[in-house]
Amino acid sequence: MPGPPLLRLPLKESSAKMPSQMEHAMETIMFTFHKYSNDKNHLTKEDLRSLMEREFPGFLDNQKDPMALEKILKSLEQSRDGCINFQGFFSLIAGLTIGCNEYFVVHMKQKGKKY
Amino acid sequence: MPGPPLLRLPLKESSAKMPSQMEHAMETIMFTFHKYSNDKNHLTKEDLRSLMEREFPGFLDNQKDPMALEKILKSLEQSRDGCINFQGFFSLIAGLTIGCNEYFVVHMKQKGKKY
Numbered sequence: 443m444p445g446p447p448l449l450r451l452p453l454k455e456s457s458a459k460m461p462s463q464m465e466h467a468m469e470t471i472m473f474t475f476h477k478y479s480n481d482k483n484h485l486t487k488e489d490l491r492s493l494m495e496r497e498f499p500g501f502l503d504n505q506k507d508p509m510a511l512e513k514i515l516k517s518l519e520q521s522r523d524g525c526i527n528f529q530g531f532f533s534l535i536a537g538l539t540i541g542c543n544e545y546f547v548v549h550m551k552q553k554g555k556k557y
Numbered sequence: 558m559p560g561p562p563l564l565r566l567p568l569k570e571s572s573a574k575m576p577s578q579m580e581h582a583m584e585t586i587m588f589t590f591h592k593y594s595n596d597k598n599h600l601t602k603e604d605l606r607s608l609m610e611r612e613f614p615g616f617l618d619n620q621k622d623p624m625a626l627e628k629i630l631k632s633l634e635q636s637r638d639g640c641i642n643f644q645g646f647f648s649l650i651a652g653l654t655i656g657c658n659e660y661f662v663v664h665m666k667q668k669g670k671k672y
Contacts (some may be wrong), residue, residue, distance in 0.1 A: 447618060449613055449653055449656070449657055450614070450615070451654075451657040451660075451661070452657070452661055454632035462611065462612040462613065462614070463585050463589060463612070464586070464589055464613065464650075465580075465612070466574065466582075466585070466615070467582035467583075467585040467586050467589075467595070468582075468650065468653065468654045468657065470579065470581070470582040471579070471582050471609040471654060472577050472654060472657060472658050474578060474579055474582075480640055483662060490607075493613075496577065497579035498564055498565075498577065498579065498580070498581070498641075499562060499577070499664050500565070500646055502615060528655060532654060532655060533651075535579075535583065536647050536648075536651060538564055538583065539566075539583045539586060539587060539647060540643060540647060540661075541564070542564055542566040542583065542584075542587060543587050543643050544568070545566075546566070546567055546587060546591075547598060549591075551601070555617050
């Protein structure tokens with residue numbers, strides 16, 4: 443059952459017996475969004491707070507700016523309604539992962555760390 | 558050991574005993590890129606072909622356009638060198654996941670499918 447982009451996601455519905463690690467990772471991101479949005483198709487500020495607290499422990503606590511959550515929300519909302527849709531959520535994940543990757547490349551690969 | 562974006566990635570180096578599903582998914586995307594780039598920090602056309610064939614089985618075979626791989630590469634390369642860096646790779650994953658999510662929202666959630 444290929445979806446529009448000809449992938450095997452969602453995995454449960456497809457004939458994929460052995461999902462690849464990437465398929466599994468993408469499905470996790472997708473389902474995490476829907477879990478915390480409670481099927482509303484968008485994340486409110488409180489949904490985003492829950493998601494950040496449970497999925498990225500310490501992230502909000504470690505921010506020096508007490509308005510960090512509000513600023514994240516503001517930068518990702520598409521229509522000034524204080525909500526984030528899936529594309530906005532994916533932009534957040536992209537920014538965080540790209541930041542981690544830069545750190546990995548500079549600090550870890552030089553030490554010969556393997557994945 | 559928070560990296561610059563105050564996350565616990567890479568997990569091996571951090572004090573994260575129980576990584577969250579999202580942390581695990583993001584690390585998978587990061588390490589998949591480095592695995593197929595063979596530590597070059599970019600994917601060539603052949604690296605991308607290998608990655609697509611192994612991580613998204615059937616995706617390239619199901620494309621009607623025989624130039625699909627070339628077109629993907631062209632749309633993601635940053636400096637016309639025929640290579641994709643991590644940001645370009647993440648854009649590809651974003652596009653694929655957003656497509657799958659749209660399919661999921663329209664076709665699956667209406668049927669009451671849960672994740």
